[in-house]
Amino acid sequence: MRTDTLKPWQVLFMALCTGLIVANIYYCQPLVVLISKEFGVAESKAGTITFFTQIGYALGLLLFVPLGDMLEKRKQIIFTTSLAVAALIMAALSSSLLMLNIAAVLIGSTSIVPQLILPLAAHLSPVHKRGKIIGTVMSGLLIGILLSRSFSGFIGAWLGWRSMFWIAAVITSVLLVAMSLIFPKAEPQFSGTYGLLVKSLVTLIKKEPILREASIINALTFSSFGIFWTTMVLYLSNAPFHFQSDKIGLFGLAAVAGALIAPLIGGTADKGNPRVTIGYGLVIIGGAFICFYTIGTTVAGMVVGIILLDLGQQSVHVSNQARVYALQPAARNRLNTVFMTVSFIGTSLGSAIGLWAWDRAQWNGICAVGAVSVTLALIVYGVTYKGKRMAITGTSK
Numbered sequence: 001m002r003t004d005t006l007k008p009w010q011v012l013f014m015a016l017c018t019g020l021i022v023a024n025i026y027y028c029q030p031l032v033v034l035i036s037k038e039f040g041v042a043e044s045k046a047g048t049i050t051f052f053t054q055i056g057y058a059l060g061l062l063l064f065v066p067l068g069d070m071l072e073k074r075k076q077i078i079f080t081t082s083l084a085v086a087a088l089i090m091a092a093l094s095s096s097l098l099m100l101n102i103a104a105v106l107i108g109s110t111s112i113v114p115q116l117i118l119p120l121a122a123h124l125s126p127v128h129k130r131g132k133i134i135g136t137v138m139s140g141l142l143i144g145i146l147l148s149r150s151f152s153g154f155i156g157a158w159l160g161w162r163s164m165f166w167i168a169a170v171i172t173s174v175l176l177v178a179m180s181l182i183f184p185k186a187e188p189q190f191s192g193t194y195g196l197l198v199k200s201l202v203t204l205i206k207k208e209p210i211l212r213e214a215s216i217i218n219a220l221t222f223s224s225f226g227i228f229w230t231t232m233v234l235y236l237s238n239a240p241f242h243f244q245s246d247k248i249g250l251f252g253l254a255a256v257a258g259a260l261i262a263p264l265i266g267g268t269a270d271k272g273n274p275r276v277t278i279g280y281g282l283v284i285i286g287g288a289f290i291c292f293y294t295i296g297t298t299v300a301g302m303v304v305g306i307i308l309l310d311l312g313q314q315s316v317h318v319s320n321q322a323r324v325y326a327l328q329p330a331a332r333n334r335l336n337t338v339f340m341t342v343s344f345i346g347t348s349l350g351s352a353i354g355l356w357a358w359d360r361a362q363w364n365g366i367c368a369v370g371a372v373s374v375t376l377a378l379i380v381y382g383v384t385y386k387g388k389r390m391a392i393t394g395t396s397k
Contacts, residue, residue, distance in 0.1 A: 015140025018114035023148035030153035031161040054348035056108025061341040068333030073186035084110035092165035119332040146255040153249015213384040214320035219346030220377035226350025255310035274319035281315030293367035
């Protein structure tokens with residue numbers, strides 16, 4: 001896979017890998033009710049598995065993704081994927097909620113492979129196609145996130161929640177073999193120590209205002225994303241719906257519409273106008289929570305809200321990611337580390353806030369805290385506007 005020979009099938013393979021591996025993080029969400037019944041705990045307590053998975057992912061982003069600028073990328077991807085297989089097996093064998101939560105942290109921290117593949121795809125892409133290629137790979141990642149819930153819901157209802165983790169371990173093992181055969185070697189561009197590598201993250205944060213703005217906005221929108229998806233299963237399993245995990249999982253299909261437009265959003269970024277798309281995305285996310293509050297007691301209302309939520313989320317995320325990758329090509333893994341670590345800290349906090357709001361105010365509380373999160377993102381978007389050049393080109397200079 002060279003920059004001048006990157007073929008469509010290679011981009012699609014990258015998208016497939018990112019989708020199937022990132023799915024490991026989200027399989028647990030429709031299974032919360034089943035897990036709570038087996039271990040005899042409250043649904044909100046069983047729901048902490050989603051929080052621990054996101055925390056693990058954030059830790060993996062912070063500690064392991066920067067190594068992509070220091071280690072040979074193919075070896076790192078293969079080694080990390082093998083650890084993911086072991087973590088999934090541990091989850092399937094868990095004899096207590098504590099053991100399952102520990103496995104969840106490990107699953108999250110080893111499922112950072114898509115965040116190693118994305119900088120690799122950016123590195124191998126010609127500049128005039130980079131946004132579109134990133135968008136295509138992101139489509140695979142996003143579809144994996146969304147369909148994982150549907151798939152997991154059906155498997156949980158038919159075979160039990162443990163079977164989902166066994167199946168995930170098999171899928172990840174197959175990908176491990178395929179990636180070892182197909183992915184090229186990619187030598188590192190950073191020759192210092194790990195300590196200097198980590199220290200350089202702080203330097204990047206200080207030096208790049210685009211990185212700071214993109215990361216904060218993403219964290220707030222990821223928070224609203226986590227608030228909704230963590231508690232949706234609790235809402236749909238109770239009145240007025242009383243759905244089982246298989247039906248709950250189907251709602252993930254509605255969100256695929258948002259994921260499918262990611263390449264189009266990336267194409268917009270290639271034309272030099274990503275920040276405008278971010279603004280539109282934030283408004284769309286706000287509209288989603290209005291739908292959840294006003295017509296969320298109906299299936300149609302939930303479907304419309306989910307489509308809007310994911311459409312807006314992808315508009316913000318893909319555009320921000322294209323801006324970040326354009327900053328310093330030699331530091332893409334570290335830029336991605338800062339960007340995605342902050343983003344998934346937002347998701348983790350959103351999951352925790354969502355469970356807190358659910359215990360105190362049920363669905364109205366979820367809609368309220370979700371709306372607050374996206375409102376804060378809009379405020380940051382407005383406050384950090386620094387002139388036409390930054391707004392249109394996404395550059396710091």
